Amino acid sequence: MNPTRAKGAPTRLAHRSVAGGQPWPLGATFDGAGVNFAVFSAHAARVEVCLFTDDGRREIARLALPERDGDIWHGHVEGLTPGTRYGLRVHGPYDPENGQRFNANKLLLDPYARQIVGRLKWSDALMGYRVGGAAGDLSFDTRDSAFAMPKCVVADASFDWGDDRPPRHDLRGTVIYEANVRGLTMAHPGIDPSLRGTFLGMSSEPMIDHLTRLGVTAVQLLPIQSFLNDRFLEVRGLRNYWGYQTIGFFAPEPRYMSHEAVWEFQAMVRRFHAAGIEVILDVVYNHSGEADQLGPTLSFRGIDNRSYYKLIGSGRDYENFTGTGNTLNLDHPMVLRMVMDSLRYWVEVMHVDGFRFDLASALARGPEGFEPESAFLDALRQDPVLSRVKLIAEPWDVGPDGYRLGRFPYPFLEWNDKFRDEVRRFWRGDPYGAAHLAKRLLGSAELFDHGGRAAVSSVNFIACHDGFTLSDVVSYSHKRNEANGEDNRDGHNENQSENFGIEGPTDDADVIAARDLRRRNLLATLFLSQGTPMILGGDEVGNSQSGNNNAYAQDNETGWIDWSGADDGFLRFVRRLIALRRAYPVLSQRRFLHGQRRGEDHPPDLEWRRADGATPTDDDWQNADWHSVGVIIRESSEKALPKHETDVFAFFNAAGETSVWLPKGRWFRVLDTADPDAMPQACEGEVYLARHSVALFARDDGR
Structure with a gap:
């Protein structure tokens, strides 16, 4: 099927001069005299830019881009200025069985749009096919979708950054705080109600004050790139x-946004930087919101379906390594270019400090599956801009062999779900807890100590957005996701809680x-633990989601942090933990610890201890009922020049109350979870530890 003209085209076009323009940069670029449009499509027959009134409701011009260089269509429209609302219509064959789904009746978002305004209004007119027809997605729908579509905006991203400088915290001192812009701010009593749920509210004085006093060095924001609500x-x-x-x-x-302005995000970043806090974005380049072959035609599908998506066989169906219906095709050079251009834009123009890549295994898939040297990973590693920011992989997807924890190359950090699960199991008293815990305390060296990677490569966490909050981990044995409308089938069933x-709240x-x-x-x-710690926003004040471990749709009191119920005592404890980690650098080393000596006259960089002071035997490590273990941590033996940083001895007791024999010498007990407000106390020899507690001892400087 080859429709030659979309129905409903304006009968009166605005008088605009359209010159050839340039094939770069892609997107809509204001140059003072007008706007240059450049759009990639390898299989299109014609590309049109549609101009709209300022309210976005009425299409006033439909202008064909007159030039094509390679697969980039381009043209320059004289007299257009920033603020212009626009969209695209792309003509070409509608042949789903061969992967072509062009339908110029559907208004499309420019993949390079710097600003999008308006809300998607779900309608069958958004579909390229006739919904309910006998032919399904092989049919062709002629309705104009413009009324239901958000609009692109010609954006002016210039901003007075002043003396803004990225904090560039060393990973040894990094503490990540994962948060949702709305969830963090919607219920905060100190934030101006008009700014709650926005970038400006996120970076308001009460929030900056909270984060700086807590001691975190980076906020990791759940996706803030324009997204849609599922139908x-x-x-x-x-x-x-x-x-x-x-x-x-x-x-x-x-x-x-509260003002429909790009500068709001930039102002947030500048404020965070002024407070010494980095901004890391959770980014979703593994799929788009267009779903599978029965999803809407909003952008990529209508611009060049065969190029943008990984297709199966002849091309009617989509590869689905993401669980969302589609997977972006980063094997295509122009799709890879779009992702790289996007990342550089957020660093160079928006000044962000790093990225966490959702379902990163999908981004590194080649013909043979996951490839540590895939085009995408190699492109990132060699890029002079992106290789210098923090790069964090979620090391799995839902496809075959998609779980790839520890397989990403330097300089990637990786979310370590083994840390989360095995630490939870240790404290729950599961079998072989001490042996599993020992690996996680040392930065999961068996997973990450290769290819020149550092011990900070493991992003350790107890809770994240996906799962129970910390309070719910200790309050619910079963998920409570009924509010999601999926009969409690969604979300993880194994929570190690x-x-x-x-079950749930109690007065006991x-x-x-x-x-x-x-x-x-x-x-x-x-x-x-060695590694890079991350905490879930709200955990520091005891926030609960009432047992919902999959709050992806709970943009309400369930998902929002309840600041009115803040646990101030626990907040003080978390501040103290972060301060202790900073005070004792041996807790956050770049080099892995393997119990080796730096020469004959130096003790090993770590030593394991039982409560009686003896070194654990192989039988101890293989004992399913061994639930307590101690460790002496010193500077890594791989460190060229030691700085004589203070040694520490940590003991993790998931068993009953016990006496612990300290290593030889004089120590200070600087932390005891059974007595969180206790002041540091000098001690040596035999000490008492309460049941189910952690104690940290720092060696007296006098040794």
């Missing part, structure tokens, strides 16, 4: 809260005390 969620009266349905890789999400005999003082102690133990283990 099935709107039918249920819900909406996309997490943001993992990106449709505009260059445009900040409109719902996070424990409710201490009562003993249960509350046990839960509080478990929370302290879990976070103490996090901050006493």
Whole structure:
């Protein structure tokens, strides 16, 4: 099928002069005299730019781009200025069985749009095929979708950055705080109500003050690139809260703006930088919000379906390594270019400090599956801009052999879910807990100590956006996701959680005390481990999601942090943990620890201890009922020049109360989770540890 003209084209076009323009840069670029448009499509027959009134409701011009260089269509429209609303219509064959889905009746978003305004209004007119027809997606729909589409904006991204400088914190001192812009701010009483849920609210004085006092060095924001609400969620009266349905890789999400202006995001970044806090973006380049072959035609599908997506066989169906219906085709050089251009834009123009790549295994898939030297990973590693920012992989996808923890090359960091699960299991008293814990305390060296990678490569966490909050880990044995409308089938079933005999909230003082102690133990283990620690926003104040471990659609009180119920005592404890990690650099080393000596006259860089002071035997490590272990941590033996940093001895006791024999010498007990407000105390020889507790001892400088 080859439609030659979209129905509903304007009968009166605005009088505009369209010159050939340039094939670069891609997108819409204002040059003072007008706007240059450049759009990639390898299989199109014609590309049109559609201009709209300032409110975006009425199409006033449809202008064909007159030139094509290679696969880039381009033209220059004289007299256009920033603020112009526009969209694209792309003509070409509609042949789904061979991967072609052009339909010029559908208004499309420019993949390079720097700003998107308006909300997607779900309608069958958004589909390229006739919904309900016998031929399914092989049919052709002639309705104009412009009324239901958001509009692109010719954006002016110039901004007075002043003396802004990226903090560039060394990974040894990095503490990441994962947060959702709306979730962090919507219920905060100190933030101006008009700014709650926005970039400006996120960087308001109360929030900056909270984060700086907490001691975090980076905020990692859930997706803020323009995304859509899934249709099935709107039918249920819900909406996309997490943001993992990106449709505009260059445009900040409109719902996070209060003035419909790109500068709002830039102002947020500048404020964070002034406070010494880096901004890391959670980015979703593995798929788009267009779903599978029955999804809407919003952008990539209508511009060049065969190029933008990984297709199966002849091309009617999509590869689905992401669980969302499609997978972007980063094997195509122009799709890879789009992703790289997007990343550089966020660094160079928006000044962000790093990225966390959602389902990163999908980004590195080649014909034979996951490839550590894939085009995408190699492009990032050699890029002079991107190789200098923080790069974090979520090292899995849902495709075959998609779990690739520890397989990403330097300089990537990786989310380490083994740390989360095995630390939770240790404190729950599961078998072989001590042996598993020992690996996680040392930065998971068996996974990451290769290819010149550092011990900070492991991003350690106890809780993240996907799963129980820290408070819910100790309050629920089963997920409570009924509000998502999926009959509690969604979300993880294995949470390694424990409710201490009562499911959910309770007034039982003993249960509350046990839960509080478990929370302290879990976070103490996090901050006493080698690697890069990350905490979930709200965990520091005891936030709960009422047992919902998949709050992706809960843009409401369930997903928002409840600041009114903040646990101030626990907040003080978390601040103390972060300060202790900073005070004792041996807790965050770049080199892995393997129990080796630096010469004959130096002790090994780590030593394991039982409670009686003896070195554990092989039988101990293989004992399923061994639930307590101690470790002496010194400077790595691989370090060329030691700085004589203070040694520490940490003991993790998931068993009953016990006496612990300290290593020889005089020590200070600087942390005891059973007595979180205790002051440092000098001690040596035999000390007492309460049941289910963590203690940290620092060697007296006098040794």
